[in-house]
Amino acid sequence: MRIDFDPESMAGGSFYKLLTAVVVPRPIAWVSTLSVRSVANLAPHSFFTVSCVNPPMVQFTSVGRKDTLSNVEATGEFVVNLAPEALFEKVNETATDFPPENGEFEAVGLEREPSVRVKPPRVAASPVALECVLHSTLRLGDSTVVIGRVVHASVKExxxxxxxxxxxxxxxxxxxxxxxxxxxxxxxxxxxxxxEEWRRKQG
Known part of the structure; x- marks a missing residue:
């Protein structure tokens, strides 16, 4: 037996909670950006994937309007840092809704390092950083899909x-x-x- 759920008849974020419970696991884009006033923002986004192979592109979705989205639209650059298990609590802390003038790196005590091709800093302790320039955005309902072209990748040995x-x-x-x-x-x-190999195995 199945239970049916109608998104149009469900109140508030009930269907959102259902979606995020069944579309699992979701990789995390730990996105660092710079505001026009050079405040370094860092926030996790769990709607994240590869968009294109050639040229290499990745995408993440901003649910609602957050500092990450505002900064990307204003500057056209961002970095996707891998969120490792060792930084579990720090990743969660950067999801706090700090005011735009409060940089998450300083607020949660994370060291930053300079990027090679873009201005936003990387998370020094993250094993992977994908430096991106904005390709396009797509507004879908209450969310915005951000697509970035990867111009540099840095991976710890x-x-x-x-x-x-x-x-x-x-x-x-x-x-x-x-x-x-x-x-x-x-x-x-x-x-x-x-x-051809599959067909041979079928006899």
């Missing part, structure tokens, strides 16, 4: 295995439902089967 980032070394956080977070878990490895 200790999360690389033969030059490739390894999931078990990255230990990325993810968001689940309610106030739940995901960390690591079992890794299954299975190569894709070319069609």
């Amino acid at each position: 200790d999360v690389l295995d033969d030059g490739h980032p390894e999931f078990e070394l990255l230990r990325p956080l993810s968001r689940l439902g309610k106030n739940e977070w995901g960390v690591g878990g079992d890794v299954l490895e299975l190569a894709r089967t070319p069609y």
Whole structure:
């Protein structure tokens, strides 16, 4: 038996809570930006994915109008920092709705480091930073999709295995439902089967 849910008849954020409980796990874009007054903002966004391969692009969604979105629109630059398990509490702290004039790096005690191609700083302790320039935004209802072209990537050596980032070394956080977070878990490895090989196996 199934239970049916109608988003148009559900009050407030009830359907949002349902969506975020079933679209899991969601990787986190820990986005750093600079305001026009050079205040460094840092906030986690759990609607995040790759948009394009060539040229490389990533996207995150701002639900409502937040400082991250305002800064990206004003400056055209941002950095997606990987949110690792080791910084779990710091990532959560940067989700606090600080006033725009309060920089999250200083507020929660995170060290920053300069980026190579863009002005917003990177999180020094994050193992991966994707430096991005704004490609476009798309307004959808109460949310805005932000698409950025990745112009530089920086990865710490200790999360690389033969030059490739390894999931078990990255230990990325993810968001689940309610106030739940995901960390690591079992890794299954299975190569894709070319069609001709699949057809041969069918006899």
